[in-house]
Structures are given as C-alpha cells and as structure tokens.
Amino acid sequence: MSSPSVTMAVWSSAWLSGAAAADDVLDALQDWAELHEVVAVDENLAASLEIPVRGEPGGVPTVLLAALRRAGVDGGRLVMPAPGDVRGLGGASAFATEAVRAGEAVVLSNLGVVPERVAEGIVRWAVFEVAQATPPPNVPLGEAEHELTGAMRVAAGMLLELGVAKQRTGVREELQARVAERTKARWPAGMPQRALRVLQRAAEVSAILGLAMEDEPGGALSASAALKRAEALRPLFSAVRTARCAAVADAVRALSDHAGRL
Template sequence: MPCPSATFTVWTSAWLAGAAAPDDVLDALAPWADAHDVQAADADTARVTALPSPGEPVSSVTFLLAALRRSAPRGPARLVLPVPGDARGLPGPGPFSQQAMSAGEGVLFAEAGLGVVPTSVADGVLRWTVYPVADPGPPPEFVALNQAERELRDQVRQSASVLTSLGVARHRPGVREEIAAALRARPTSLWPAGMPGQPLRVLQHADEVEAILAAASVDEPGGALSASAATARREALRPIETAVRVARRAAVAEAVRILASSPLV
C-alpha cells in the first residue's frame, strides 16, 4: 500500500521550509485515517519533545508539528521504507529502526535526532509514535529519479515476462476491474501546490504497480499454486517490489529537495 509516511515526509518538510501551513499538513493526513494521535515512545523522549509518554492521554499532530518546530537543528524529513533484507535509509540500531522495520515505513528527522512511525491502533485511528534517534547512520543512498523511474518500468516488463514463463500469469477474468477497484479504494494522496511533476508521476506509477502486484499475488479461483510455483512467483515479484520502494523514496526525496528550496514568500 502507498504509505502515510510519504505524505508526512513531503508535507512536514515543506512546512518546516515555509512552503506550507500547519493546517495544510493536517488536511493532507486526513485521507489516511479518521483520527490521528501522537505520543512519545518513552519518558525521555516525552521530556525532550513535550509529547505524552506511553500510558498518558495521547496528543495530536498539531503538537507533533510544534515539537518538530522546536527541535534543533532542524532539517527536512527522510522517508524510510525498510523490509527484512533491505534496511536502506535506516539509522543505526535502535527503537526507531526496529519499529520502522516492523511497520515497513517511517519518517526520519536525522538532524533533530527523531524518528516517527505510524501504526493503526484502532479502526480509523492512526498513531504517530516519536522515537529518539541517537545515531543518524550513514547519509542516505542517492538514487537519481530518472534512474529509479526507468528501473521501475524495466522491472515491470521483466517480471511480467518471468511470470508468464512460469505459467503463473494467466489471464484472470475481471483482473483489470480488480486493479482499478484497488486503486479507487486507496486513500487519495494530497500534495503541495508546488509539487514537482516528475516526482508526482513516479508516485502515481508506484501506486499503480502496487495494485498490479496485489492482483498478481492472487490465485485463480480453484487454482491454487503448488508450493514450488508460489515460491517462484514470489521470487519473480520481489525485484519489482524493491523497485517500487526505491522509486517512492527517490520521488519523495526529490519533492522534498525542491519544495524545501522554494519557500513561500
């Protein structure tokens, strides 16, 4: 699924640079959940950020933005999309890295020494937990957006060819409608008015490819794959899943770079 962390990364970076208003950030997060709450991961982080500790009444995203505004030094956010075997972008070992890996996403404010991970805690409720980040880790891997976009397209073609050769990409009646319905069901991502065109295009393409991946992972009715065929399908899809994550990170990083360099006057 496209992740709320991408929305939060772009909008908070734009807001910290003066290219968006706080209400814009809140409005952009609204499609992801009916309610958003915030808490610190532990008592020490609560003291530093003035956010509630675990067990205390939760706060709101407004107070999280205030905590980020007070942090020093301040800098743009970084989207992380880790999965087992691919921890690129994560800082050093710690609670943020562990929880971001579990969630498959997170937002790192490396200069401020903070990381934020969203998790669903109830139907329609998304909680943003703030973690300390003592070790920001190495500089993030730079992937040119043109390269990431090209790799995503190449992987789509290669994976389709591999799946066909494995005999697990047969036509399934209604699959196009299934993909279209999956895309319609996704939260509508809202982006700043100055969102550059290429990052927006790549993010939209990544959403489309994820919907295709979901459809490709479903067996035909009454035609469950053998264990070996299912493993082969999984291995064929893995490179494209990686390409989706790389493309999404590159698109968000480029959007942040452009928005942060073009503050409102």
C-alpha cells in the same frame, strides 16, 4: 498515494519550509485515517518533545510539528525498509525493528517516526530518538523512474505468466480501482511534477504486485509455487520502494527551494 509515511514526509517538510500550513498537514493525513495520534516511546523523549508517552492517550500531529520546529528540523526523509534491507535506519535499534515491521518510517533529523494502524480509522505515530544515520545512497529520480518503468513491464508480464487474468473475473476493473485508490492524494503547492509522476507509477506497479501476490481462488497455489512467485517479484517491490524514496527526496528539495523563493 503510497503510504502514510510518504504523506507525512512530504507534508511535514512542506510545513517546516513554510510552504504549507499545519492544517494542510492534518487534512492530507485524513486520506489515511480519520484520527492520527502521536506518542513518544519513552518518558525522557516525551518530556523533551512535550508529547504523550506510549501507553497514554496520544497527542495530535501538530504537537509533533511544533516539536520539530523547536528542534530546528528542516525536512524529512522517507525510509521503506524490508527484511534484509535496513539502509538508513542507523543500525539495530527499537526504531529499526518497528520500521521494518511497518515497512515504512520517516526520519526527521534525530527522530524516527513510525506509523501503526491501531484500529479502524486510527493511525498512531510512534516517535523514537535515533542515531544520526548515514542516509542510503541517493538514487537519482531519473534512474529510479527508469528502473520502475522496467519493473512495471515485468510485473505486467508476471500477471500473464501467473494467469491472474484467467483466475479472476473483472481483473482489469479491479486493478483500475486499486490504482485509483492508491493514487488519490493531495500534495503541497510546488510539488514537482516528475516526483508526482514517479509516485503515480509506483502506485500502479504496487497495485499490480498486490494482485500478483494474492492466492488464486480456492487457494490452490502450492507452497513452493508461492515461494517461487515471491522471489520473482522481490526485485519489483524493491524498485517501488526505491522510486518512492527518490520521489519524496526530490519533492522535499523542491518544496524547500520553492519556499525559499516566496
């Protein structure tokens, strides 16, 4: 598992292609929070989608799924923007701002959906109308996997260089627990194995990077050292984002093909 948006992109696409039931989507989202609610960011969009407007109690995700079906949407696209990297967001907009803040979103035709954890056990999905954005260049899954494998070696070396293992007792067990938590997920029937493998590897690299970014016990790391560490790890975070987007794109294509053969 990597993010709520990965789950939403894969499972909503599976439902739209007929490879999953609406209840399957809801069950998969439970891995992230007990309650998910959906709101539109303005009244016109709320009226056209027949979902509550932001500021009112949210609707259930199946209401959004029904709206997507009525609109003829056939699949979703994962975006994982970061400051300085806003490809695929359709330019400056309220959607782009919130997607960058969240670090993730799903684009479904002319709609952008951004998750926000508003309270313990509650994720709210804000729906925006977006311009028909040109998708970022499609990175082949094999290329993304190769880059991610290299990133994992570099990240592991960075842990040694930073002395994380020396600073934290039981770091190996802690890392294993983080990886287990991040890879705990359910996927639709027909999910391609290579995409699953890349998502698993991305979760492993992300767990390593999470450890590497944390302050050492006592907070003794200087500001300059923290900045240097963040700069060194930035390409690795980018490799994780690229790999996740490539894996989701591959999964959405495969699920659509799988449904077409049923």
